[in-house]
Amino acid sequence: MKILVVEDDASTADYIARGLKEQGHVVDKAANGRDGLFLAAGEGYDLLIVDRMLPGVDGLKLVKTVRGAGVETPVLFLTTLGGLDDRVAGLEAGADDYLVKPFAFAELAARVNALGRRASRPVQDTVLRVHDLALDRLKRTVERAGQPITLQNQEFRLLEYLMSRAGEVVTRTMLLENVWDFHFDPKTNIVETHMSRLRGKVDRGFDAELIHTVRGAGYVLRAPR
Template sequence: MKILLVEDDVRTADLVAAALADAGHVVDHAPDGLEGLRLARRAAYDVVVVDRMMPKLDGLALARRLRAATIRTPLLFLTTMSGIDDRVEGLEAGGDDYLVKPFAFAELLARIHALGRRPPLAPAETMLRVADLEVDLMSRKVRRAGTIIELQPREYQLLEFLLRNAGSLVTRKQLLEHVWEFHFEPKTNIVETHMSRLRSKVDKGFDNWLIHTVRGSGYILRDVLP
């Protein structure tokens, strides 16, 4: 199997990678959550093994981002956080299994093999479309009426979230939580600023605007006015 190991502790990562390689698996290692997210988006893996406490992007946030991106690869949390609430958090964030450090390599291998034997899920969605706007989730290319639109990373995340919720109201709070991972209300107009930039790239020059502001509530992406 091809396995992605997301672990910031070098010694643990070396030991786990060596044990998996000895068992005949191919292992890619990411030293932090953001690198793990990048690799998981660019390549197909059979299993992802993730620590919870990591720099840049923690394990829970990584799992949520993967599931939000319709990446359904089985995910095993490998962590020192052993409480019942910790386990529940991990599974609810999108994890498929949870193993607490310290652990026996034999058990880790058995759990990975069990995840790898699961029947494949239905093919994940790779293209999002509304009217003449489309986003290729694999290449992260955005086109409208066949013309490529260049977006900054945060603008792309905003558009992807709007497209996944096309036709439904998306609130400012939802955008702060899912795009910026803020669980509080920052006293800035960060959402409005980025949304204005996104709209200027996606809608400017077209008769039918797709991104609409619902005053006092949020935004909605659809091909006709709400």
């Protein structure tokens, strides 16, 4: 993969770049947020590894800006800010994963590989449809009954996963693994929070609910019976 590391600590950036290159990746480095934003927006990277606290443009603003520009490159935040609110803010900004410093390189490498696998998964259907809900994977758009619905990055991923398994019950663990690439329980209500917001956008104001809670099991998206 071609990876951009946006990290202002030179020794940390060199350590990450050296380890990733040894695994066969191509790695570029940016020492501040402005340079990182410029590169991320135009160089065609497969993955961005971004520190939260950067000179020039902070990591949150960098990720929000590239997402706003339509760049869907997977993002891994790598930072000393490890509080619950910090992690949630990072994921809400559009990041796909979050790793707290100090870190073991083996874990970083595993997360990089997981994000790479997810990004390379083949798309089976360009447009997913359930009842009057349509999601276009290529255009990154969602409509219901002809009305456009604006979703944040993780909300889009969550809806895409639910629609790809329409009619099936999906568990919280399945969502953590397949939407967030968490292969552990982060001990937060991130799934419940995103699901609540998604339901508000997809179901509220329409004739029928499509997203349902299955008590004790998980969630299911299905057409009205």
